[in-house]
Amino acid sequence: MSKDQTIGQESLLANVKPSKAIVKLAVPATIALLAKAIYNIVDTAYIGMLGSETALAAVGVTLPLLLIFVSIENIFAAGAAVLMGRQLGAKDKDAATSTVSTVAAISLVIGILLCVFGIVFMEPLLRLFGASEAVMPQAKDYALWMFVAAIVNIPAQSLNCVARAESSVKITTIAVSIGAVLNIILDPIFMFDWGLNLGVAGASIATTVSQFVTFAILLWYYVSGRSIIPLKIKSICPSAYFFKNVISIGVPSAVIQICLAIATSLTNMVAGTLPNSDLIIAAYGIVQRLNLIGSYIIMGFMQGYQPVASYAFGAKNKERFHDSVAFALKASLLLSILVAALYISLSKPLIMLFNQNPQVVEYGAKLLISQVALYPAFGLCYMMTITFQTIGASKFGIFLSVIRQGLFYVPCILILSRMMGLDGIYVSQPAADMLTLLVCLLSYKTMKRLANEQISL
Numbered sequence: 267m268s269k270d271q272t273i274g275q276e277s278l279l280a281n282v283k284p285s286k287a288i289v290k291l292a293v294p295a296t297i298a299l300l301a302k303a304i305y306n307i308v309d310t311a312y313i314g315m316l317g318s319e320t321a322l323a324a325v326g327v328t329l330p331l332l333l334i335f336v337s338i339e340n341i342f343a344a345g346a347a348v349l350m351g352r353q354l355g356a357k358d359k360d361a362a363t364s365t366v367s368t369v370a371a372i373s374l375v376i377g378i379l380l381c382v383f384g385i386v387f388m389e390p391l392l393r394l395f396g397a398s399e400a401v402m403p404q405a406k407d408y409a410l411w412m413f414v415a416a417i418v419n420i421p422a423q424s425l426n427c428v429a430r431a432e433s434s435v436k437i438t439t440i441a442v443s444i445g446a447v448l449n450i451i452l453d454p455i456f457m458f459d460w461g462l463n464l465g466v467a468g469a470s471i472a473t474t475v476s477q478f479v480t481f482a483i484l485l486w487y488y489v490s491g492r493s494i495i496p497l498k499i500k501s502i503c504p505s506a507y508f509f510k511n512v513i514s515i516g517v518p519s520a521v522i523q524i525c526l527a528i529a530t531s532l533t534n535m536v537a538g539t540l541p542n543s544d545l546i547i548a549a550y551g552i553v554q555r556l557n558l559i560g561s562y563i564i565m566g567f568m569q570g571y572q573p574v575a576s577y578a579f580g581a582k583n584k585e586r587f588h589d590s591v592a593f594a595l596k597a598s599l600l601l602s603i604l605v606a607a608l609y610i611s612l613s614k615p616l617i618m619l620f621n622q623n624p625q626v627v628e629y630g631a632k633l634l635i636s637q638v639a640l641y642p643a644f645g646l647c648y649m650m651t652i653t654f655q656t657i658g659a660s661k662f663g664i665f666l667s668v669i670r671q672g673l674f675y676v677p678c679i680l681i682l683s684r685m686m687g688l689d690g691i692y693v694s695q696p697a698a699d700m701l702t703l704l705v706c707l708l709s710y711k712t713m714k715r716l717a718n719e720q721i722s723l
Contacts, residue, residue, distance in 0.1 A: 326551020
């Protein structure tokens, strides 16, 4: 990369008005994440064309696996992005190079281990996540290739995040968008009888091929020397200091996904005890994939906010840091309200995009509305988690990341479903979100105080 390009990208982090810098970074990051969401949405839509609720339920029970993968990705990707942002703010490019190189190497090793572990323990895992005997064969067909894709997904997400941390958002958008478009093209070819006729497995294979392509593009970007911070084998240094810093920063984001995986699995298990269980699980699987789009919109914005805030924090620029926080707070609440309004007003048509069974549509519409009725709780909680990550207050970040889908949702779904049946599933998320909003509001002053103390050190 030329010196002028490097200066221009660092100027975006250091000098451009925080709101403008965040939006400039957030728009392509959100596009990239939405393109990533297309993988799951397109798979679900094409599988819906097979006319089998069992196939939809099979994909639904694999969602916790996807969320676990994302959580592991986030430990290293989010942690490395924040750490590298601080290092760039402090003008320590050698340390930033070591961070990028080390996280890429570790992510590749973890991806391989996940693939092997997942294939070996595939059936017990799927049973744990709610797969019935009828659903199990197709769930295994779909999950197998998800585990293969983990080999590249983990390092790809790490490279994606560190590229955004250095404000190299163009390459991340290109890489993920090409993968998403390729998936749209390959899905029907692999799935339907006029092509390879592989059914559910074909959808997963198409996604895996597309994700390998995305990883190849990102790897080329770093190996070819186009990045601000290069990828160097000799800079790989998996020290105790590295693990401590990256993991302590990244764990809160990962915990959010782990809690969501647990919540999804528990909901599937509870639904499995009710009449029409496979139809309810199929509907819930559709709803959770729609929820991914909503969450990716918030997450994409936060991926624009995080590099700007991290750089300002590393540079000890208190005014710029707090301007970034204030803008992120307002924007996260506005975006979450807009997502909720859209999903509530279009609940039935959105479910019907994937399945026309009247019962599935009815269950799905009610589930979708219940999931987003108090969606600003997610926007506020995620924004504060990212901010606690950025200032190094990992304990507070972990606490906030646990409360919504863990500390609050788990007892709600277990208790209310037993008391109210299916209606208990509908009201569990709003109840958890109401408690989450209360805790976040009570924690906001603590976040600002800790930030001021850390910047002043």
